[in-house]
Structures are given as structure tokens and as C-alpha cells.
Amino acid sequence: MRRGVLRPGHVQIRVLDLEPAVQHYTELVGLIETHRDGEGRVYLKGWTEPELFSVVLREADEAGMDFQGFKVRDEDTLTQLSRDLRAWGVDVQEIPAGDLDHCGRRMQFSTPTGHRFELYATKTYTGPWGISEVEPEAWPRGLRGIRVQRFDHCQIHGRDIEAMRDLLSEVLGFYVTEHVIDDTGKNLAIFMSLAMKAHDVALILDDRHGTFHHAAFYVETWENLLRAGDLISMTGTSLDTAPTRHGITRGQTTYFFDPSGNRNEVFAGGSTHYPDQRPYVWHDRNIGKAIFYHHQKLSEKFMTALT
Amino acid sequence: MAEVAATPIVATDAERGSEIIVTADQSLLNAIERFEPSSVAVGCRNGGCGLCRVQLLAGSVRLGKMSRRFVSIEMERERFALACRVYPQTNITYRLSPIEPRIPGNAY
Ligand code: FES
Numbered sequence: 187m188r189r190g191v192l193r194p195g196h197v198q199i200r201v202l203d204l205e206p207a208v209q210h211y212t213e214l215v216g217l218i219e220t221h222r223d224g225e226g227r228v229y230l231k232g233w234t235e236p237e238l239f240s241v242v243l244r245e246a247d248e249a250g251m252d253f254q255g256f257k258v259r260d261e262d263t264l265t266q267l268s269r270d271l272r273a274w275g276v277d278v279q280e281i282p283a284g285d286l287d288h289c290g291r292r293m294q295f296s297t298p299t300g301h302r303f304e305l306y307a308t309k310t311y312t313g314p315w316g317i318s319e320v321e322p323e324a325w326p327r328g329l330r331g332i333r334v335q336r337f338d339h340c341q342i343h344g345r346d347i348e349a350m351r352d353l354l355s356e357v358l359g360f361y362v363t364e365h366v367i368d369d370t371g372k373n374l375a376i377f378m379s380l381a382m383k384a385h386d387v388a389l390i391l392d393d394r395h396g397t398f399h400h401a402a403f404y405v406e407t408w409e410n411l412l413r414a415g416d417l418i419s420m421t422g423t424s425l426d427t428a429p430t431r432h433g434i435t436r437g438q439t440t441y442f443f444d445p446s447g448n449r450n451e452v453f454a455g456g457s458t459h460y461p462d463q464r465p466y467v468w469h470d471r472n473i474g475k476a477i478f479y480h481h482q483k484l485s486e487k488f489m490t491a492l493t
Numbered sequence: 494m495a496e497v498a499a500t501p502i503v504a505t506d507a508e509r510g511s512e513i514i515v516t517a518d519q520s521l522l523n524a525i526e527r528f529e530p531s532s533v534a535v536g537c538r539n540g541g542c543g544l545c546r547v548q549l550l551a552g553s554v555r556l557g558k559m560s561r562r563f564v565s566i567e568m569e570r571e572r573f574a575l576a577c578r579v580y581p582q583t584n585i586t587y588r589l590s591p592i593e594p595r596i597p598g599n600a601y
């Protein structure tokens with residue numbers, strides 16, 4: 187049931203060296219730098235995104251994800267959802283407006299997977315980059331690199347993904363689009379959405395609690411992905427998986443690493459889900475095809491490298 | 494004028510006894526990946542995931558930034574390092590010291 191959580195809003199990623207990271211996310215991935223704050227953090231967005239930022243880079247002495255934020259309908263909804271989270275037994279911390287520039291108050295909490303998630307209702311609205319909101323052109327000129335459209339989703343690893351699923355579905359209105367189970371019916375991976383996308387978050391059972399597998403960015407077509415693969419090669423970027431297709435989501439994909447070792451995905455297509463669609467089920471014995479539909483097997487790097 | 498060829502730098506895996514050549518500006522991981530790809534776990538190649546950790550036993554190196562989660566300051570003093578951020582300046586000797594590579598779901 188819909189609870190007023192609209193969509194993925196932002197992710198803050200830790201990087202070891204700020205400027206090489208900014209260069210990677212702007213010149214290769216194709217995000218647009220929109221702001222720097224007093225703490226030295228860099229704010230970026232994809233060109234279709236209507237708010238001022240969706241990715242924040244923070245220089246730190248280890249890589250990984252600080253938090254992921256989801257946009258909710260309005261401030262009243264934010265207040266109500268915070269109450270609902272507390273009633274569910276979650277400790278919610280209010281972070282005042284302005285802690286992130288251009289962002290209103292955020293309600294932040296720890297998840298059963300060991301991550302920090304947050305909700306917000308207000309952020310500076312700029313409209314998409316480079317096109318007008320009135321009779322927009324098809325795309326803006328001057329985009330760089332892979333020209334991604336938006337921050338799309340994160341994959342996170344940790345214990346107790348079934349409790350995470352219950353929290354996200356019962357309190358925040360996510361629903362399961364696809365999942366991977368073993369012979370006993372236990373979930374090894376759960377993919378959840380807020381609206382019609384194949385997934386807005388991916389949860390993987392892993393005793394490396396609270397770890398980060400990737401942040402994904404959306405492009406429209408397989409042709410765009412082929413071009414992404416070309417750019418990854420021509421820039422000497424550390425590759426994980428060359429362009430291929432996922433079984434889960436049916437989306438097309440390529441994986442590579444940012445200069446601090448955080449994994450990025452560029453993702454295209456993917457199934458759509460109306461509310462009456464039942465989840466697709468995958469069995470762990472066929473996990474290779476579920477993840478990499480063409481190779482039909484997992485690569486060690488894909489499974490073991492996390493930040 | 495002909496350039497004087499630099500003396501090749503040799504990296505020796507102390508436990509396996511194997512020797513590889515490391516070219517100028519090449520990371521230790523990159524050299525291992527090229528000559529002995531099965532001997533080391535290759536992850537991000539960028540100092541973030543810890544899979545390629547080694548301990549240096551001899552020789553001098555230049556180090557790039559490494560995630561402190563996998564090489565603390567104390568470990569760095571004991572010459573642990575992430576091979577993808579190790580640039581040998583002289584012949585070196587090292588041993589592999591990977592973080593425990595785990596496959597998701599297996600522990601359950
Ligand atoms: S390969 Fe990831 S830290 Fe070296």
C-alpha cells in the first residue's frame with residue numbers, strides 16, 4: 187500500500203580523494219555538478235532529475251555509502267512516517283534543514299541490514315538540467331560521458347533482509363517485485379519498488395553487515411549501454427562486468443568501479459510493475475542466470491568486492 | 494639520444510616463491526593480475542574493497558590512498574597494504590594477506 191514515499195531521492199557516497207571522484211562522476215558517468223557545501227561535499231544530479239542534487243560525494247578515509255534518502259510527498263507525511271517508524275520500533279533521528287544544503291529536515295534511521303536510510307520532503311526544485319519545463323527539447327546539448335539520466339537505485343548487503351523487507355513494505359509502502367529463495371524458502375535477495383520500476387532498492391543477504399554493493403544510474407537503451415562500455419574501456423576505468431542483461435528485472439547493465447573502489451552500475455530498461463503484478467521468484471540453484479542472463483554464472487569479483 | 498632502459502623491478506611472493514616484473518607506474522596488483530591472475534583476489538583495483546591486501550616484507554614502495562577499514566594506521570606501520578595502491582620503487586618481497594572473501598548468503 188502506498189504510504190507517501192515517492193522515490194529514491196539521494197545517496198551520499200564516501201570517496202578517498204574528492205577531485206578524481208568528481209571527475210569520474212561528471213566526465214565518465216555524466217552527472218552534473220550543481221553545488222559544493224561548507225564541509226567540502228560535492229552535490230551532483232542526472233540531467234532529467236528535477237531537484238538540485240541526487241548524489242553527494244564526501245571525502246573520507248574509507249569508501250562506502252553514508253546513507254540513502256527517499257523523497258516523501260510533503261512535510262505532514264514526513265512527520266507521520268517518522269511516527270510510524272518509531273511505532274515499529276525504529277530509532278529515528280531528526281537532522282535539521284540545512285545539514286545538507288538545499289535540503290529540508292531529514293528523518294534518519296538504522297535499518298535491519300545495518301545501513302542508514304532517511305526520508306525528506308523538501309529539496310530545492312530546479313527542474314531538469316538543460317531543457318525547459320515548457321515545451322522541453324528531447325535532450326540537452328553539452329552532456330558528458332555516459333550521459334546518465336538519473337540516480338536509479340542502490341544494492342546493499344546485510345543480515346536480516348526479511349526484517350528489512352517487512353519494514354520497507356509495512357511502514358514505507360515498498361513492495362516486492364522479485365526475490366531469490368533457497369530450498370527452504372528463505373530469501374537470499376529481495377528487490378523492492380515504490381512505484382512501477384523494476385526496483386528502487388536491492389537487498390542481499392550477507393554477513394558483511396551494512397555494506398554497499400553499488401549505486402546505479404539510468405540510461406534509456408542498449409545502445410547507450412554499449413557506448414558506456416566503450417567509454418569505460420577508452421578511459422581505462424576499472425571494469426567489473428561488461429554490458430549484458432540481468433535475468434532479474436530483465437534490465438541491461440554494466441558494472442565498473444569509481445576511483446575509490448565503490449561499484450557503479452549503468453542500467454537500462456527493466457520490467458514495469460502494476461500493483462496487481464505478483465513478484466517473480468528465482469531459485470538460488472539458478473542464481474547465475476538470474477544475475478547475468480547471458481554468461482549464466484556469477485563472477486567472483488561481483489560477489490566479493492564491497493565497500 | 495637513446496633512452497637508458499630502467500632496471501626492471503622484481504616483486505617476489507615470499508610464500509610461493511614466484512617472481513613477477515613490475516613496470517614503472519604499474520601497481521603491484523596490476524602486475525600480479527597480468528602474470529599470475531589466479532594467485533590474488535582482484536576486486537575494485539582502486540583501494541576500496543580490501544580484497545587485494547598484502548604485507549610487504551622487503552623493499553620500498555610508493556603508496557596511494559587505501560580504505561582505512563582494511564588497512565588501519567597500525568597495520569600500515571606493519572607494512573600491510575592494498576596491492577592495487579602499491580607502486581614498487583625497488584625490488585620487493587611480499588606475502589598475500591587477503592581479507593576473508595565471502596560469498597553472500599553462504600553463512601546462512
Ligand atoms: S582490489 Fe579492491 S582494494 Fe585492491
Ligand SMILES: [Fe+2]
Pocket residue numbers: 339340341388400402451453
Ligand atoms: Fe543494480
